[in-house]
Amino acid sequence: MRRTQVQIRLNGEDIDVLCEPRQTLLELLRDELNLTGTKEGCSNGNCGACNVMFNGRLVNSCCVLAPEVDGGEVTTIEGVAQGDHLHPLQQTFLSEAALQCGICTPGFIVAAKALLDREPDADADRIRHWLAGNLCRCTGYDKIVKAVLAAEAQSREAATR
Amino acid sequence: MEQIEYVRPRSLTEAYDTLSNGRRSVFLAGGTDIVVQLREGRRSADQVVDLKHVPELMALRFLDDGTLEIGAATCCAEIYEHPEVQAKLPALIDSASLIGGIQIQGRASLGGNVCNASPAADSAPTLIALGAQLLIGSKRGTRELPVEEFFRGPGQNALEQDEILVQIRIPPQPARSGAFFNRFIPRNEMDIAVANAAARITLSADGSTIEDARVAIGAVAPTPLLATSAAEALRGKAPERETFEAAGQAAAALANPIDDMRGGIAQRRHLARVLTIRALENAYNRAKEGI
Incomplete structure (x- = not known):
């Protein structure tokens, strides 16, 4: 089976990895790089469980071919925390109980972070709109929206401290 | 997914060359349909041609004459984040x-x-209403086609085997014109239209009559449609509810919808009328801002 080399800046680190051209970015991350934080849900672009950042944009990694990311920059859920220090969204998803089974959570956090990096004061309507491409079958979404709002508040507080 | 090659042409010439190497090709832009179709075996190919590294296909700029040039592989977010657009x-x-x-x-x-x-x-309805032209290229040269002539049936387009859609070109819009698109889906986001419609209205200098109009409807026929009869019902008339109603009726009369899990025939015909009226009312509001 012919494999091709892919160079990526992954979570801030330059790496080389071999993949098959038919693999998706999701398969590259999970099966070749053992980064299993990114989850497989629907595998057709509807659920957002596999969300990662690719060249500054939020994408469904199940709809990206692995060789496409050659020369690009990818950030996964593993790159969201700073060492042992959780990102405010990770803290508030815990404190607001914004997860139950947890399979959608990495996708939600990557997606919500993409929003807060652009719009740190997004309101609840905007958060719901932004997260429309992420499905959760446990929480009913309310707690997720509250967690994102709480993360915004926490970041504002940290900025004024 | 079956074995495939991934190729990344850097120019149009390279892209055209990849189409004559004897392999069965699919084009990759956003991949949101193609990657899924390949994995599910709904589409088969020897090579995936990634068009996102061909500069002409990633363009997004206004030319000196006011035409907007959109590279065929330019993503939606680039377009809606562009202040001039x-x-x-x-x-x-x-x-x-x-x-x-x-x-x-x-x-x-x-x-x-x-x-x-x-x-x-x-x-589709928006591009039709705005009078968009498609720039299609191949080794043989380029041609332009009005977007409404590109659709040949569900999943069927006017591209020949050796051709690539290079750009979508939206001409400068007439003075005193406004356009609007709307659709109906059962939820707020993330769904396929049960029906959709777009309209562009051009007002007379004093704003009292409709000088010209383009109306387009979608999901109610095998292809998106330019509703010329709806435009005829508008031309020379006062921009008021009764005029818009008549155009809505004309658009609905063109509808030849299917009955499927998203909607029935009667519902789609009804939606073609209502969405056309709403598109016209909102297009009119936008046109008024230009007077």
């Missing part, structure tokens, strides 16, 4: 900002939306 072509923003969710918009292209030739494509 927002100011000059709000109807294009209507469409580009509701195709899929945020994750899809950062990848999916208008070129892909058009080439898929879905009767329900959310960019």
